[in-house]
Amino acid sequence: MRTWSTPALAVICLSGAGMLGGTALLLGVLFLHNAPPNALSQQYREQLDGIVYPEFEQNWKLFAPNPLQQNVTVEARVQTIAEDGEVHIRDWVGLTARDAAAIRHNPAPSHVDQNMLRRAWDFYESTHPTEEGAPAPGQRGKLAEEYLKRIALQRFGRTAGGERILQIQFRSAAVAVPPPAWSTEQPAEPVAPQELPWWPVDEDDYRGLL
């Protein structure tokens, strides 16, 4: 095509080799990141993670291996204090139910309704394993707690029933989607909701929210 001078050819060849090598390396790494854990990816785990995280992270197990088969609902209630010092516990508020209502008949649901609480709860659960002998929640666990609390406080506001909010409590239930009508499978037994401890609320928790 073109007659290159030797320096030009050197630049092109070196850069080209670098680009081809880089491309092959990136694609190999991405393949191993997406593949199931295997001998190779475990051997070079640190190096692979060093390339993939943070910007090339990906998870394409879309509805796989199985789609989610339960509706996870998160509810919250608050404890308030009246001016005379009397403390009340308010009714449970279905935060997930509010999300669902906002999504209904909306052709383009907002991430605020579709992802925020849903993924915050996933984050909370992933950082707070319930199995016996699981380690205590670490730094990420603390972040997840504060995030969850602030999501709810943004939706509650500063007061409930005209009284200042003192504490907040969450509970969550997972309701299995019943099998299709034609299926002979039995619907799963309902599981008792999981209740979290009361968390204190102070002015700092509201920073920037309202």
Place this chain on the structure above:
Amino acid sequence: MSETRTTAAASETAGTAETAAPADERAPAAAAVPPTRFERFFDAFTGTVFGRHQAAVVRIGFGLAWLGFLLREWPHRRVLYGDRSPWSAELSDGLLSATHAFTVLSWSDGRLWFETLYHLGIAAAVLMVLGWRTRATAVLFAVTVLSLQNRNVLVGDGGDNVVHLMAMYLVLVRSGLVWSLDARRRARRAAAAPAGEVRAVADALATMLHNCGMVIIAAQVVLIYSTAGWYKVQGSRWQDGTALHYPLHLDYFTPWPELSALLGSSLLITFVLSYGTVVLQVAFPFTLVNRRLKNVLLALMIAEHSAIAVVLGLPFFSLAMIAADLVFLPTGFLLRLGAVRLPAGWRRST
């Protein structure tokens, strides 16, 4: 054809090298000797911008996806990524100090900085669609995508993930060679001055980078479908053919419960769509060796994503996936598309 400025030949399909062999010290061939396989590869890799139309539609597709998303979330922008977010700057910094993800929003948590970046994102998306100063725009586009998403990674979904990756890959490719304001400007001053060697080397480097970028984009799409498909093969619900039933009954993904119920009411439809999805996703990478079959599957996948957009309430996820699929559109189809559109719109102004 001793002059290989691909920009000058922007609207043509670039020819591969048949003329003089490059001065190559390994094979100092005489002019009459046909080029070796390596020489042909070398010339194609350094001199041919592969898939320029595909690059352009991917650019336009992701520009539209990000633009649509930013406009849709405009009323919620501060809650998602800004000063009103429950994921406060302190919480975000706590996570970023561990992940080291890139976001210019960590430079300042002031509202003005955030608003500037968000609106720069809108501007970058518009300019991506138009193809104005495409390379610089692609960099700005990627900066806004990474900055906003990494400010709060906890509100994203698969659609955001695709946009995130493709925004980075689009920096690599020459997506503005066709169907862009850049191309129009270049066509106006077609009689460009002959380029010196430095310019030609820069051009060859850009072309090589583009070609690598297109391979990465295509391979990324293949990885998405392969991963989605092969993990499904292992799932009991995909095996028993009822998988589709479950997402249709998740509160977060049923904006139209009547429609979802209708779709899921039939055993046959549920089975066919469940099995069809798995077959489609697993088969797609292998059909790339057969153009006709590949195009059929591509059309089916675009149709499926369009359905997902409505039924599951995921329009921006679907738009991003479709934009990624477009990298596999056949060039002939794109050229016909351009021929239909060009006389009506673009040419009038040139």
